[in-house]
Amino acid sequence: MRINTPEIIVCEDPAEIAERAAKAFVKLAGEFMKSRGRFTAALSGGKTPEGLYRLLSSEKYGKEIDWSGVEFFWGDERCVPPTHPESNFFNAKKTLLDRLEIPEKNIHRIKGELLKTASEEYETELKNFFGLRRGEAPAFDLIILGMGADGHTASLFPRTSVLKEEKKITAAVYVERLKSLRVTLTPPVIKRAANIILLVSGREKSDALYNVLQGPFTPERLPVQITFLAEGTSTWFVDKEAARKL
Numbered sequence: 001m002r003i004n005t006p007e008i009i010v011c012e013d014p015a016e017i018a019e020r021a022a023k024a025f026v027k028l029a030g031e032f033m034k035s036r037g038r039f040t041a042a043l044s045g046g047k048t049p050e051g052l053y054r055l056l057s058s059e060k061y062g063k064e065i066d067w068s069g070v071e072f073f074w075g076d077e078r079c080v081p082p083t084h085p086e087s088n089f090f091n092a093k094k095t096l097l098d099r100l101e102i103p104e105k106n107i108h109r110i111k112g113e114l115l116k117t118a119s120e121e122y123e124t125e126l127k128n129f130f131g132l133r134r135g136e137a138p139a140f141d142l143i144i145l146g147m148g149a150d151g152h153t154a155s156l157f158p159r160t161s162v163l164k165e166e167k168k169i170t171a172a173v174y175v176e177r178l179k180s181l182r183v184t185l186t187p188p189v190i191k192r193a194a195n196i197i198l199l200v201s202g203r204e205k206s207d208a209l210y211n212v213l214q215g216p217f218t219p220e221r222l223p224v225q226i227t228f229l230a231e232g233t234s235t236w237f238v239d240k241e242a243a244r245k246l
């Protein structure tokens with residue numbers, strides 16, 4: 001098992017995280033559009049990436065990418081309607097998709113409102129889009145992730161059975177602490193990503209970030225460490241508050 005620790009870029013504040021991550025996104029999108037004519041990106045939920053999404057859809061970056069070739073997916077979703085403020089799709093729609101007028105066909109949201117069948121529906125969408133063979137995980141060009149103060153990423157939470165998933169590419173998980181039913185990409189998909197961009201901001205994340213980066217490799221306790229097993233590049237943009245214990 002090859003453990004690759006990520007490239008850590010310490011930023012002054014959330015604005016610099018957004019700026020540096022936007023530049024990285026634009027560079028990757030340009031490279032994949034040039035070589036493949038498309039760019040598959042799985043977006044993160046949560047609050048941290050909102051600055052990045054707004055910047056990508058701003059005057060400054062909006063014209064840097066041929067968005068018609070960018071295919072949007074999600075790393076996870078809450079099982080709520082797509083108009084619900086808790087929906088990761090709803091927030092990305094507001095901060096990114098609507099501002100760029102992304103065509104419907106390029107948006108592959110997780111239909112959280114389907115509840116128990118949402119995970120299977122997303123799995124089918126992934127299998128069809130990527131033309132997956134049986135047992136094959138999709139290789140996203142980019143997966144954007146965040147990290148919770150407990151070391152979770154996507155909806156891969158500490159000490160949950162989905163962390164041991166080696167075959168399925170999506171899973172439905174009930175997060176007791178948050179009383180939230182969710183759908184998440186599984187570890188095999190995270191590991192196959194060609195590139196991971198991970199954003200961490202805020203003092204409340206500093207203990208977890210220290211343990212994740214400088215403590216032992218215990219992904220069942222700190223699931224974001226699963227990204228250390230990724231086959232591709234992994235770049236973490238963290239602000240000084242989050243990095244204060246490093």
Ligand code: 6PG
Binds near residue numbers: 045046047077152155
């Ligand atoms: C979600 C995310 C989740 C998020 C972390 C950090 O659906 O909430 O996928 O993994 O990235 O919880 O969230 P913040 O960016 O809001 O701190």
